[in-house]
Amino acid sequence: MKNKxxxxxxPYLFWSAGFxxxxxxxxxxxxxxDKQLHFTFENVASVAEPENVKALLISILLxxxxxxxxxxxxxxxxLILSRSAIKxxxxxxxxxxxxxxxNFLLRTLAWQTLLEKNGVINMIxxxxxxPNLNIINTPYAIILGMVYNxxxxxxxxxxxxxxxxxxxVINAARDLGANGLQTFLYVIFPLSIPGLxxxxxxxxxxxxxxxxxxxxxxxxxxxxxxxVIEQEFKQANNWHxxxxxxxxxxxxxxLAMGLTAKYDKEGGSYF
Amino acid sequence: MRSVCKxxxxxxxxxxxxxxxxxxxxxxxxxxxxRAKWGGFTxxxxxxxxxxxxxxxxxxxxxxxxxLSALIATLIGTAAAIxxxxxxxxxxxxxxxxxxxxxxxxxxxxxISLMLLFLAFDAVFGFKTVLLAHITFNIPYxxxxxxxxxxxxxxxxxxxxxxxxxxxxYAFFKVVxxxxxxxxxxxxxxSFTMSLxxxxxxxxxxxxxxxxxxxxxxxxxxxxxxxxxxxxxxxMFMTVLVLIVLVNYIPDAGSKLQKEKALKE
Numbered sequence: 001m002k003n004k005x006x007x008x009x010x011p012y013l014f015w016s017a018g019f020x021x022x023x024x025x026x027x028x029x030x031x032x033x034d035k036q037l038h039f040t041f042e043n044v045a046s047v048a049e050p051e052n053v054k055a056l057l058i059s060i061l062l063x064x065x066x067x068x069x070x071x072x073x074x075x076x077x078x079l080i081l082s083r084s085a086i087k088x089x090x091x092x093x094x095x096x097x098x099x100x101x102x103n104f105l106l107r108t109l110a111w112q113t114l115l116e117k118n119g120v121i122n123m124i125x126x127x128x129x130x131p132n133l134n135i136i137n138t139p140y141a142i143i144l145g146m147v148y149n150x151x152x153x154x155x156x157x158x159x160x161x162x163x164x165x166x167x168x169v170i171n172a173a174r175d176l177g178a179n180g181l182q183t184f185l186y187v188i189f190p191l192s193i194p195g196l197x198x199x200x201x202x203x204x205x206x207x208x209x210x211x212x213x214x215x216x217x218x219x220x221x222x223x224x225x226x227x228v229i230e231q232e233f234k235q236a237n238n239w240h241x242x243x244x245x246x247x248x249x250x251x252x253x254x255l256a257m258g259l260t261a262k263y264d265k266e267g268g269s270y271f
Numbered sequence: 272m273r274s275v276c277k278x279x280x281x282x283x284x285x286x287x288x289x290x291x292x293x294x295x296x297x298x299x300x301x302x303x304x305x306r307a308k309w310g311g312f313t314x315x316x317x318x319x320x321x322x323x324x325x326x327x328x329x330x331x332x333x334x335x336x337x338x339l340s341a342l343i344a345t346l347i348g349t350a351a352a353i354x355x356x357x358x359x360x361x362x363x364x365x366x367x368x369x370x371x372x373x374x375x376x377x378x379x380x381x382x383i384s385l386m387l388l389f390l391a392f393d394a395v396f397g398f399k400t401v402l403l404a405h406i407t408f409n410i411p412y413x414x415x416x417x418x419x420x421x422x423x424x425x426x427x428x429x430x431x432x433x434x435x436x437x438x439x440x441y442a443f444f445k446v447v448x449x450x451x452x453x454x455x456x457x458x459x460x461x462s463f464t465m466s467l468x469x470x471x472x473x474x475x476x477x478x479x480x481x482x483x484x485x486x487x488x489x490x491x492x493x494x495x496x497x498x499x500x501x502x503x504x505x506x507m508f509m510t511v512l513v514l515i516v517l518v519n520y521i522p523d524a525g526s527k528l529q530k531e532k533a534l535k536e
């Protein structure tokens with residue numbers, strides 16, 4: 001029986017080797033070779049070129065800001081929802097996964113309509129005699145797009161961590177004389193950290209590496225590191241430099257993965 | 272007072288999440304061809320949608336991809352999860368790590384790595400390459416949905432079935448499988464949704480002749496989106512909404528869910 005069970009892992013064993021590990025090795029192979037396939041560090045070093053440094057720094061900055069905003073927006077929401085009468089987590093996931101059924105490019109594009117100079121938001125603002133909001137084609141619009149697109153990935157893991165907390169633990173803290181704030185700081189918050197960390201990873205990685213959101217809401221003026229890599233592959237056809245930059249990008253992702261592995265022992269609490 | 276604040280806050284987040292969706296629904300009824308101007312109410316895009324062969328072709332490709340990739344990923348992923356559940360720590364570590372790679376890695380890196388692989392094997396970029404790519408990023412979602420359910424199953428029940436003379440396969444399908452079925456199904460639907468909504472990985476693994484809805488929209492962004500696209504996405508959204516509401520709120524299905532929950536507790 002035991003041997004037979006191992007057979008079940010074979011399809012995935014081969015699949016993961018062929019379509020996950022070997023492709024990753026290919027990036028390293030291309031990243032460390034030139035067009036004649038000689039070993040070189042130049043591709044990776046090209047991240048130090050001024051325009052690439054600029055793209056990388058803007059990407060990191062925007063990713064940090066939008067991750068922080070996501071935490072600030074998602075945590076209170078997850079807290080409220082985890083205490084509310086709606087205990088059906090299926091419903092929760094439904095409300096936050098549902099938007100995905102409308103194509104994400106179209107949803108991002110819709111923000112153009114909303115944010116434009118004569119767009120919906122400005123019409124409402126001028127109706128209320130409030131100053132206009134002119135953020136389309138600026139980094140602010142990109143941040144908004146990132147927060148909008150990745151917020152569900154912050155809400156769900158935090159919510160899952162909060163729902164799992166045993167109410168008896170909270171009651172015990174209250175019985176022992178902790179006030180609401182103390183209960184939150186010393187009981188609820190520490191127990192929610194694994195969810196928070198997976199949320200941060202789930203948001204910061206796509207935010208750091210996106211090229212679509214900056215394309216659509218940045219008006220093509222703001223290049224993120226994702227845009228640079230995409231152009232190397234799709235326009236310049238320079239796979240070597242593109243791979244080299246991807247390796248640099250992966251270093252940052254590895255950093256995030258390390259953090260997750262350290263805090264999120266359970267794994268897969270996202271859904 | 273506090274509960275009003277809480278409700279307002281939930282409403283604010285939902286508004287943020289659903290504002291673009293409302294916008295797209297409204298645009299699908301817009302008689303003017305540009306999205307900047309409101310030209311009056313019309314239903315004509317819903318009619319011309321079904322005559323637009325390009326959009327219908329992209330829809331067909333997208334749905335076929337989503338169904339096939341979700342099915343294959345569910346098969347491979349469920350099998351892998353069952354094997355992983357009974358594995359020793361070391362072997363299990365390989366699978367856990369390898370499953371985390373596509374989950375945590377950037378889509379652009381996953382896309383590029385697959386593109387390089389297909390290039391190295393001189394593969395023809397088309398439906399097959401995109402399908403392989405979608406299966407690859409879907410398997411981890413299935414594994415992560417099924418594994419927790421497997422951990423909840425009670426091993427002694429399975430062993431009791433064996434003691435009573437059931438073959439391992441029979442015992443599995445009679446005893447274990449019903450318990451993990453919700454995980455398998457949610458893995459399938461999650462995969463389906465991810466495949467449907469994917470742009471980045473498809474962008475790098477597709478060839479020039481093939482378009483999914485996502486890649487079609489991406490090329491249309493610069494020229495201007497055809498209003499039929501808004502109509503189509505409104506229809507898809509409404510279909511899913513109705514389906515989910517039916518599944519969740521049909522009284523019969525609802526009470527069944529509650530029963531399950533009560534049993535668990």
